[in-house]
Amino acid sequence: MSVDAVVYKNRDALNLGADSPLALVEPETGEVYFEDEDTILKYPAGYFEAASFSIGNITLVGRLRDEISALLGEDCMICEEILYDGTHTGDFIPFEEIPALAEEVERLCEISATKSQKLVEFSAQLKLLIAAAEENRNPIVF
Numbered sequence: 001m002s003v004d005a006v007v008y009k010n011r012d013a014l015n016l017g018a019d020s021p022l023a024l025v026e027p028e029t030g031e032v033y034f035e036d037e038d039t040i041l042k043y044p045a046g047y048f049e050a051a052s053f054s055i056g057n058i059t060l061v062g063r064l065r066d067e068i069s070a071l072l073g074e075d076c077m078i079c080e081e082i083l084y085d086g087t088h089t090g091d092f093i094p095f096e097e098i099p100a101l102a103e104e105v106e107r108l109c110e111i112s113a114t115k116s117q118k119l120v121e122f123s124a125q126l127k128l129l130i131a132a133a134e135e136n137r138n139p140i141v142f
Contacts, residue, residue, distance in 0.1 A: 001087045003061055005125075006052035006141050007132040008032065014048065029092055030138030051132035053125045058086030060118060067119050071111050077104050078126075082142070092139040101140075102130045 008030045016023050016032075019039055023032050032048050034040045046052070055061060065083035068076065077100060081093055093101060105126050115123075129140050 002057045003055040007050045007129055008138050009050045010136040029141045050136045051128050061086035092141040095139050098133045
């Protein structure tokens with residue numbers, strides 16, 4: 001099991017054609033969906049996602065949390081809302097909290113301490129998720 005993160009495209013950014021009136025939006029996550037399974041099957045995998053990545057399994061999440069907490073402290077947003085558990089799913093970082101997350105990621109990147117390659121990759125992926133969240137005005141979903 002691993003922790004995955006996704007930002008859904010804003011409904012207005014999707015070209016749904018004749019399916020547009022059938023599209024519904026999950027209010028907390030921004031996920032666009034259809035009640036009719038045949039309609040959703042018309043679209044390729046990932047069509048509704050602006051950005052996504054697998055953060056990693058329980059072990060990697062724990063290692064990232066240890067490394068980041070040593071740099072930013074255990075009570076940082078990244079540790080408390082993203083890396084708090086290696087199997088969490090179904091939760092999200094609300095759009096309103098994205099600016100605070102962006103500031104924390106910038107602080108993390110600016111720290112001159114030696115960082116693992118996994119932490120460098122994780123930080124880069126978080127920046128992509130943050131940019132997608134800002135562009136689509138949607139939360140980051142796990």
